[in-house]
Amino acid sequence: MQKILIVEDEKAISGVLHSILSEELTDYEFEIANDGLEALKILEKEDFSLVISDIKMPKLSGTELLKETMQIKPETTFVMISGHADIDTAVNCLKDGAYDFISKPIDINRLITSVKNALDKGNLQKDNKSLKSENNQLKKKVNKKYQMIGNSPALKMIQDMIEKVAASDARVLITGPNGAGKELVAHAIHAQSERSKGPMVEVNCAAIPSELIESELFGHVKGSFTGAIKDKSGKFEQANGGTIFLDEIGDMSLVAQAKVLRALQESKVSPVGSDKEIKVDVRVVAATNKDLHKEIADGKFREDLFHRLSVIEIHVPALDDRKDDIPLLVEHFAKNIADEQGNAAKKFDDKAIAALKQFSWTGNIRELRNVVERLVILGANPVSAEDVANFVRK
Ligand SMILES: Nc1ncnc2c1ncn2[C@@H]1O[C@H](COP(=O)(O)OP(=O)(O)OP(=O)(O)O)[C@@H](O)[C@H]1O
Numbered sequence: 001m002q003k004i005l006i007v008e009d010e011k012a013i014s015g016v017l018h019s020i021l022s023e024e025l026t027d028y029e030f031e032i033a034n035d036g037l038e039a040l041k042i043l044e045k046e047d048f049s050l051v052i053s054d055i056k057m058p059k060l061s062g063t064e065l066l067k068e069t070m071q072i073k074p075e076t077t078f079v080m081i082s083g084h085a086d087i088d089t090a091v092n093c094l095k096d097g098a099y100d101f102i103s104k105p106i107d108i109n110r111l112i113t114s115v116k117n118a119l120d121k122g123n124l125q126k127d128n129k130s131l132k133s134e135n136n137q138l139k140k141k142v143n144k145k146y147q148m149i150g151n152s153p154a155l156k157m158i159q160d161m162i163e164k165v166a167a168s169d170a171r172v173l174i175t176g177p178n179g180a181g182k183e184l185v186a187h188a189i190h191a192q193s194e195r196s197k198g199p200m201v202e203v204n205c206a207a208i209p210s211e212l213i214e215s216e217l218f219g220h221v222k223g224s225f226t227g228a229i230k231d232k233s234g235k236f237e238q239a240n241g242g243t244i245f246l247d248e249i250g251d252m253s254l255v256a257q258a259k260v261l262r263a264l265q266e267s268k269v270s271p272v273g274s275d276k277e278i279k280v281d282v283r284v285v286a287a288t289n290k291d292l293h294k295e296i297a298d299g300k301f302r303e304d305l306f307h308r309l310s311v312i313e314i315h316v317p318a319l320d321d322r323k324d325d326i327p328l329l330v331e332h333f334a335k336n337i338a339d340e341q342g343n344a345a346k347k348f349d350d351k352a353i354a355a356l357k358q359f360s361w362t363g364n365i366r367e368l369r370n371v372v373e374r375l376v377i378l379g380a381n382p383v384s385a386e387d388v389a390n391f392v393r394k
Pocket of ligand 1: 177184369
């Protein structure tokens with residue numbers, strides 16, 4: 001039950017306040033202190049939704065009580081009660097953090113309104129605080145999922161770039177071989193940006209047949225082609241206010257590239273079969289494992305689209321080019337796998353790590369994760385170089 005503290009040296013007044021307010025506010029518990037010092041001792045031990053305090057009191061005045069409480073429990077809401085002579089002091093109390101003051105003789109209606117408003121404000125602040133902390137916890141969880149492990153200079157440079165580009169709305173092209181972490185970079189950019197409040201919509205351009213990509217990206221209206229049985233929104237519209245991640249952009253047909261180019265130039269999309277144009281506010285992040293310069297030279301990728309997409313280019317190097325990241329990645333994956341299985345994480349001894357560093361990782365980090373999982377299941381604890389020799393065929 002939430003509590004209200006009444007601080008008043010005149011027992012007759014505290015008694016009246018108590019009986020009026022306890023009748024109005026049946027959901028609250030009341031406590032009475034006879035002076036500021038007694039109140040401070042109570043406040044040090046317990047939390048109150050509201051303190052209603054007289055200003056002029058022996059031992060510790062209401063003003064001093066307010067100041068002391070703001071030091072230890074700044075979230076406490078105060079309503080001050082002032083005599084005629086101390087109106088100026090009451091106004092100063094507002095500057096020191098009190099919510100309101102009521103002058104004597106007390107007008108009952110004014111008292112009840114002020115107390116109810118003060119309680120509402122306190123509860124709103126509490127809700128706001130708990131929503132903020134819930135939001136922060138969620139963000140931390142998301143950020144953890146897309147955490148980029150490693151301390152090689154290459155990875156540190158990528159992390160630094162992510163931090164910088166996340167603060168902007170610039171389009172980003174992420175390049176690098178399969179399994180190197182391009183998708184992770186895209187998620188990290190979104191998660192660290194202001195747009196993280198909005199959606200992150202992923203499109204795997206290689207997985208969508210070229211005749212369907214336009215409808216997938218921009219939506220369609222009912223009847224615009226066989227199979228369009230109802231209106232459907234496209235991925236650009238779904239990503240409004242957030243980020244669209246165009247994965248494997250190098251595999252998109254030239255026809256689809258032309259349409260994406262138009263959407264990027266105009267920040268508008270037209271659903272298939274409609275002449276309506278929809279304005280969208282979307283940040284575009286694209287990724288490819290192809291060498292787009294070569295694709296352009298071969299006439300397979302539009303140069304104008306390349307320039308639109310690659311305002312910032314982040315290259316994620318192959319794991320073989322940053323083997324220094326292997327020890328931390330192994331430890332990270334071993335811990336993740338143990339968490340998934342509800343076991344304690346297995347250790348890898350130095351020789352096992354050295355053996356893993358000897359390999360060539362053509363499947364990059366994805367392949368390393370699979371190998372760690374195999375070794376965690378099949379190997380001893382700690383996982384040894386013999387385990388690596390026995391269970392990893394490369
Ligand atoms: N630095 C890293 N730290 C931790 N995990 C990583 C890191 N880089 C990649 N991973 C993990 O490795 C796997 C492959 O990464 P991701 O899917 O981002 O690669 P990709 O380059 O997008 O691959 P593809 O081109 O095949 O789509 C994922 O499980 C990802 O979480």
